[in-house]
Amino acid sequence: GNAAYPTSFFHIVGFIRFLQSELKRQLQHVGITIRKQNALKGEIAERFIENELRSSNINFHHSATYTINKNTQSNLKEFGVKATQGECDFIIESSSRIVFVELKTKELASESRSGNQSSTLEDITYSFLHSQKQCLVHEYVLRDQGQIMFSDNYQLEHRGRDILRVSLSVMDYGTLSYLTNINRVVYDIDDYRERASENTDQNALLKKIDEYRSICKAHEEKFNINTSEKLFMQKCFALNSVFLNANQLLELLYYYEDTEKFVEALYTSSRTGNFSQNWLVAFHNTRKLTV
Numbered sequence: 001g002n003a004a005y006p007t008s009f010f011h012i013v014g015f016i017r018f019l020q021s022e023l024k025r026q027l028q029h030v031g032i033t034i035r036k037q038n039a040l041k042g043e044i045a046e047r048f049i050e051n052e053l054r055s056s057n058i059n060f061h062h063s064a065t066y067t068i069n070k071n072t073q074s075n076l077k078e079f080g081v082k083a084t085q086g087e088c089d090f091i092i093e094s095s096s097r098i099v100f101v102e103l104k105t106k107e108l109a110s111e112s113r114s115g116n117q118s119s120t121l122e123d124i125t126y127s128f129l130h131s132q133k134q135c136l137v138h139e140y141v142l143r144d145q146g147q148i149m150f151s152d153n154y155q156l157e158h159r160g161r162d163i164l165r166v167s168l169s170v171m172d173y174g175t176l177s178y179l180t181n182i183n184r185v186v187y188d189i190d191d192y193r194e195r196a197s198e199n200t201d202q203n204a205l206l207k208k209i210d211e212y213r214s215i216c217k218a219h220e221e222k223f224n225i226n227t228s229e230k231l232f233m234q235k236c237f238a239l240n241s242v243f244l245n246a247n248q249l250l251e252l253l254y255y256y257e258d259t260e261k262f263v264e265a266l267y268t269s270s271r272t273g274n275f276s277q278n279w280l281v282a283f284h285n286t287r288k289l290t291v
Helices: 013-029 034-055 070-077 117-145 179-192 194-198 200-222 227-233 246-255 259-275 279-290
Strands: 061-067 085-093 097-104 147-149 155-157 162-169 241-245
Touching: 013 034, 034 061, 034 085, 034 097, 034 246, 061 147, 070 117, 070 200, 085 117, 085 259, 097 117, 097 259, 117 147, 117 162, 117 200, 162 246, 162 259, 241 246, 241 259, 246 259, 246 279, 259 279
Parallel strands: 097 162, 162 241
Antiparallel strands: 061 085, 085 097, 147 155
């Protein structure tokens, strides 16, 4: 049957954990594999975000695939990205900006919540860094080709617009989701790179981080990246990287039921909340100044 989400007002961490636990129990009872469970969880999350965007009258494009032309494929291969096609969870356009959104449903493991560095790094890598890499590939293709033609005939043109790369998490990562804190964690990777030489799991994480930095380098070398953006990209996440949980997205949608205003609010919140220890306070203080 169809999965249904009761209402966005129930979107709190405890309720989400309860739903996930109950869903996992029932799926295991009928013999559904872990892989299929994860796929279903992702499908439910995407449908929830899709419904919230649509109910707020936000113009968006959802889960369409595109083919990367041969020249761009060749350029990407130089930086370790082997792809012939791409797919973006959500794309939102305004007159001045393009927003690529990649949605992740992974939550912090109990080891991460207790402060285990390796576990925290793994969760951040698969939730934030991988989604940022996906967004960067979309951006690279768009800048390199000037446009992307999707399989459903939706055409996305760059036209010199700014690009925001949004990592959206269903779960609340707390202060770990702030740009400065994520960068600090990833900066620490180089400090124990040598110690990870015998650890297969950590080596896999390091490889993903290196792949991300490689595509950042591709941007630096091929496109005219401004100084501040380039400075961030040399090490880790750039200034146009936005990290949101679903509750923050719902707060934005509650106040901005217009695509242009929503995108501008998203951009503004990325410049304030991402550097704050309290996103909601920063968001509402900024909103009051602009009303």
